[in-house]
Amino acid sequence: MQTPTLRDVADAAGVHPATASRALNPATRGLVNAETARRVIKIADSLGYRPNPIARGLKTAKSGTIGIVIPDLTNPLFPPILRGLEDVLEPAGYTGLIVSTDGDYDRERTLVESLRSRQVEGLVVATAMLEHPLLEQLHSEGVRMVMINRRPRGLDVNSVTPDDGVGIELAVRHLADLGHTRIALLAGPQTTSTGVARSRAFHTSMRDLGLPDDPALSIECATWTEAAGAAGLRALRAAGAEFTAVVASNDLIALGCYDVLAECGLRCPDDLSVVGFNGMPFLDKLAPPLTTIAIPHHQLGGEAGRLLLEAIAEPDRPARSVLLPPALVVRGSTDSPGRSGRPTRQ
Amino acid sequence: MQTPTLRDVADAAGVHPATASRALNPATRGLVNAETARRVIKIADSLGYRPNPIARGLKTAKSGTIGIVIPDLTNPLFPPILRGLEDVLEPAGYTGLIVSTDGDYDRERTLVESLRSRQVEGLVVATAMLEHPLLEQLHSEGVRMVMINRRPRGLDVNSVTPDDGVGIELAVRHLADLGHTRIALLAGPQTTSTGVARSRAFHTSMRDLGLPDDPALSIECATWTEAAGAAGLRALRAAGAEFTAVVASNDLIALGCYDVLAECGLRCPDDLSVVGFNGMPFLDKLAPPLTTIAIPHHQLGGEAGRLLLEAIAEPDRPARSVLLPPALVVRGSTDSPGRSGRPTRQ
DNA sequence: CTGAAAGCGCTAACAG
DNA sequence: CTGTTAGCGCTTTCAG
Numbered sequence: 108m109q110t111p112t113l114r115d116v117a118d119a120a121g122v123h124p125a126t127a128s129r130a131l132n133p134a135t136r137g138l139v140n141a142e143t144a145r146r147v148i149k150i151a152d153s154l155g156y157r158p159n160p161i162a163r164g165l166k167t168a169k170s171g172t173i174g175i176v177i178p179d180l181t182n183p184l185f186p187p188i189l190r191g192l193e194d195v196l197e198p199a200g201y202t203g204l205i206v207s208t209d210g211d212y213d214r215e216r217t218l219v220e221s222l223r224s225r226q227v228e229g230l231v232v233a234t235a236m237l238e239h240p241l242l243e244q245l246h247s248e249g250v251r252m253v254m255i256n257r258r259p260r261g262l263d264v265n266s267v268t269p270d271d272g273v274g275i276e277l278a279v280r281h282l283a284d285l286g287h288t289r290i291a292l293l294a295g296p297q298t299t300s301t302g303v304a305r306s307r308a309f310h311t312s313m314r315d316l317g318l319p320d321d322p323a324l325s326i327e328c329a330t331w332t333e334a335a336g337a338a339g340l341r342a343l344r345a346a347g348a349e350f351t352a353v354v355a356s357n358d359l360i361a362l363g364c365y366d367v368l369a370e371c372g373l374r375c376p377d378d379l380s381v382v383g384f385n386g387m388p389f390l391d392k393l394a395p396p397l398t399t400i401a402i403p404h405h406q407l408g409g410e411a412g413r414l415l416l417e418a419i420a421e422p423d424r425p426a427r428s429v430l431l432p433p434a435l436v437v438r439g440s441t442d443s444p445g446r447s448g449r450p451t452r453q
Numbered sequence: 454m455q456t457p458t459l460r461d462v463a464d465a466a467g468v469h470p471a472t473a474s475r476a477l478n479p480a481t482r483g484l485v486n487a488e489t490a491r492r493v494i495k496i497a498d499s500l501g502y503r504p505n506p507i508a509r510g511l512k513t514a515k516s517g518t519i520g521i522v523i524p525d526l527t528n529p530l531f532p533p534i535l536r537g538l539e540d541v542l543e544p545a546g547y548t549g550l551i552v553s554t555d556g557d558y559d560r561e562r563t564l565v566e567s568l569r570s571r572q573v574e575g576l577v578v579a580t581a582m583l584e585h586p587l588l589e590q591l592h593s594e595g596v597r598m599v600m601i602n603r604r605p606r607g608l609d610v611n612s613v614t615p616d617d618g619v620g621i622e623l624a625v626r627h628l629a630d631l632g633h634t635r636i637a638l639l640a641g642p643q644t645t646s647t648g649v650a651r652s653r654a655f656h657t658s659m660r661d662l663g664l665p666d667d668p669a670l671s672i673e674c675a676t677w678t679e680a681a682g683a684a685g686l687r688a689l690r691a692a693g694a695e696f697t698a699v700v701a702s703n704d705l706i707a708l709g710c711y712d713v714l715a716e717c718g719l720r721c722p723d724d725l726s727v728v729g730f731n732g733m734p735f736l737d738k739l740a741p742p743l744t745t746i747a748i749p750h751h752q753l754g755g756e757a758g759r760l761l762l763e764a765i766a767e768p769d770r771p772a773r774s775v776l777l778p779p780a781l782v783v784r785g786s787t788d789s790p791g792r793s794g795r796p797t798r799q
Numbered sequence: 800c801t802g803a804a805a806g807c808g809c810t811a812a813c814a815g
Numbered sequence: 816c817t818g819t820t821a822g823c824g825c826t827t828t829c830a831g
Contacts, residue, residue: 110569112824123802128826135826140800157570161507161516162824165807170507171571180539181532183734189526190553202550202571206543207536223456224503225517225548362738388529392708394740458808469818474810481810486816508808511823 111154120150127151131158164226173415174222175205176215177233183387184404185233188255191408192231199416201228208234216241223250229415231255235299251418255411257300258428265418267410267429271301274400274433275308276315278354278382281398281435283316286443287352287380290318292325293339293364295356302327305356305384323348328360336363344371351379351444358383358390361397361440376442386436395439402433457500466496473497477504510572519761520568521551522561523579529733530750531579534601537754538577545762547574554580562587569596575761577601581645597764601757603646604774611764613756613775617647620746620779621654622661624700624728627744627781629662632789633698633726636664638671639685639710641702648673651702651730669694674706682709690717697725697790704729704736707743707786722788732782741785748779 117127122143129135130147139147150156164170173196177185189205196203204222208215215234219241222230229251232242236257245252246264253265282290292309295302306325313320326343328335336355340363343350355361361383368375375381375395383390386401410429417424463473468489475481476493485493496502510516519542523531535551542549550568554561561580565587568576575597578588582603591598592610599611628636638655641648652671659666672689674681682701686709689696701707707729714721721727721741729736732747756775763770 113826114824124824125803125826126801128824129801132826138800143800157566159572159824160570161572162511162807163826165508165511165809165824166826168807180535181734183529183532186527186529186532193526193553197552202567204548205551207539220503221548224506226505226507362735365738388527389708389735389739392711392739393735394738459810460808470808471810471819472817474808475817478810484816489816505808508823509810511808511825512810514823 111156113156113158116147116151116154116156119154120147122147131156168226170226170228171200172202172204172225172227174219174225174227174230175203175233176208176219176222176230177205178208178210178235180205180207183389184385187388187404188233188408188411191405191410192412193408194405195409195412195416199412201416203231210234212236212241219245229253229419231411231415233257235301237298237300237303249422251415251422253411253414253418255407258304260300263426265414265426265428267407267414267431268301269402269407269433270430271304271433272308272311274384274402275305275354276312277433277435278384278400279309279312279316279318281437282352282354282380282382282441283318285352285380285441288318288444289321289324289350289352291343291348291350291353293336293343293353293355293360294325294327295331295360296329297327299331302356309354321348324350328356328363331357331359333359333363333366336360337366338363340364340367352381352441353379354382354384356384358385358387358397358399361399362393365393375440380441380444382441384433386434391438393440398438398441399436400433401436403431407431457502459502459504462493462497462500462502465500466493468493477502514572516572516574517547518571518573519547519549520565520571520573520576521549521579522554522565522568522576523551524554524556524581526551526553529735530731533734533750534579534754534757537751537756538758539754540751541755541758541762545758547762549577556580558582558587565591575599575765577757577761579603581647583644583646583649595768597761597768599757599760599764601753604650606646609772611760611772611774613753613760613777614647615748615753615779616776617650617779618654618657620730620748621651621700622658623779623781624730624746625655625658625662625664627783628698628700628726628728628787629664631698631726631787634664634790635667635670635696635698637689637694637696637699639682639689639699639701639706640671640673641677641706642675643673645677648702655700667694670696674702674709677703677705679705679709679712682706683712684709686710686713698787699725699727701727701729704731704733704743704745707745708739711739721786726787726790728787730779732780737784739786744784744787745782746779747782749777753777 113124117124127147129139130144160171206218233255255267258266258268294306310320326339328339361381364381383397383399386399390397459470463470473493475485476490506517552564579601601613604612604614640652656666672685674685707727710727729743729745732745736743
């Protein structure tokens with residue numbers, strides 16, 4: 108016999124399927140004679156009955172699934188977030204459908220369509236794109252969602268993001284405390300909300316601390332990658348900028364700096380201090396271990412999950428933005444400037 | 454109006470839902486007047502109709518989903534495998550449901566149950582456990598599946614695994630070529646099939662190359678983690694073993710060695726050469742960059758996907774095992790022995 | 800408290 | 816070629 112159905116249980120218990128259904132569902136169990144309920148339940152699990160959520164979903168219009176849209180699963184940023192999400196979704200009886208968009212807008216459209224056709228009850232979206240017609244459309248169509256890593260401007264949408272402002276300030280202040288004054292910024296792409304937020308925070312922090320906020324000391328990296336980080340630092344140096352420390356908008360960009368330093372025969376932190384952002388795994392194994400601003404990824408995923416579940420349960424609840432506090436993790440890539448005598452100079 | 458149903462399309466086109474269904478499904482489109490079909494299709498997408506795979510699944514007993522069971526998503530080994538899988542599943546119209554078991558057997562049972570109740574059509578399983586009643590049970594119940602990273606002994610089950618034998622031999626030969634003769638093994642847990650296979654391959658390779666296969670030169674790590682790797686190397690040193698190189702059964706265990714070396718004031722590769730296994734990301738950024746045996750993760754996922762799709766399409770096809778060729782990636786953690794004069798010694 | 804009946808959206812015989 | 820009928824497994828009125 109194949110996996111038993113509700114009918115089989117009902118037959119075996121000598122009751123109507125409807126009664127069996129009520130007995131088996133904790134929420135409706137009260138509607139049924141305690142004795143009958145007990146019997147049905149016993150029979151159900153002696154038969155190894157497992158309810159079929161698909162059939163249930165067809166009736167109730169609840170699939171028990173939520174769509175998770177991320178740029179790329181192999182970006183080490185995401186797995187811990189996904190675990191955090193999973194840890195709240197699973198106990199609530201939800202399963203996540205994860206898709207990787209590779210940052211491709213059309214692919215994202217297609218994948219979101221496919222998720223919606225699979226009747227997901229909500230979406231967790233991790234695009235950083237500033238401009239995003241798709242999101243606005245989804246929002247206007249009443250799709251429940253929460254954004255992570257991006258706070259949508261104008262849009263009344265749930266979000267959970269690291270507090271970029273305090274994160275960057277932590278980084279800048281740390282460098283200032285070490286005695287750095289000429290601090291450069293390798294900004295992330297300004298087409299992304301995090302890129303913009305971190306850049307803005309950098310300039311604000313510099314001014315707040317009375318440090319020179321020289322435009323020549325910051326440059327935009329085209330992508331959030333090592334290659335772009337390397338290119339950025341090279342360009343800064345080629346332009347003749349002088350600085351003893353650099354704040355990278357994320358860890359991968361910081362790693363790109365390591366490549367450039369190696370290729371120029373410079374040393375970190377002696378010749379240049381570097382601070383990353385995110386707190387990826389294995390940063391402590393690098394040479395030198397990277398000082399970074401750590402984000403509570405797992406918690407971020409968890410908050411996103413909770414927000415989404417609430418949005419599903421209470422559709423009228425207004426959207427909320429939760430900001431997670433980042434932490435400065437000091438490691439070997441930052442030190443007082445000029446330890447080996449001379450500042451970085453072209 | 455909510456998302457339109459097949460009925461809406463049929464009504465708008467003035468045909469019966471069944472006809473609309475046939476027209477919309479490429480496989481049955483031939484059964485319908487080309488003209489009618491065209492009209493239905495046009496109406497369908499003018500209405501923005503998207504078929505509901507859940508309803509379809511209920512009827513056809515095909516959910517279009519695959520369960521993917523891994524120990525831990527945050528293990529950097531898995532994301533590329535999952536991408537490889539996704540890249541073959543998605544075009545085939547399948548979606549993966551990913552669960553992390555944390556290596557916990559009970560949790561695994563529960564999660565697999567939950568996947569099965571969600572009517573997955575097949576399972577991709579990445580447990581390395583040697584003993585695994587659950588797998589045998591699933592197999593005997595006729596669940597379509599493919600194992601990754603583990604070749605089940607006895608069980609007639611599809612699998613795709615790296616060729617541990619040639620991988621380890623590559624590692625040992627590389628060290629031998631550099632002039633090492635006393636090579637230690639930090640074995641993985643012998644409760645896992647990969648742990649056993651790699652250990653066996655190590656001993657065989659040593660003997661084949663005429664090197665001393667001294668039992669004192671190998672030790673089993675309790676888990677595949679940095680901590681266990683560190684503990685293993687410490688134990689080996691504490692026991693007074695002499696060796697100039699170590700083969701770690703995976704990259705994390707190798708990273709554990711770095712910690713011990715740092716804590717003892719020893720240097721890699723000068724005092725000890727280290728080679729890892731897997732080819733995790735960011736290994737090239739470590740200090741020193743880790744020499745490792747790289748596995749084609751993405752391809753591994755892809756093969757697993759293909760095998761599973763075939764197993765679903767042709768249930769009677771006999772199971773197959775595909776072995777993927779690993780590659781030696783030489784980096785800074787290996788060099789000739791005794792570069793700085795003295796071998797590692799307690 | 801329990802049974803009967805209907806239907807979620809779709810597809811698969813079976814007629815016509 | 817197309818319409819009718821029935822039903823996937825479950826829940827939910829509505830009666831009783």
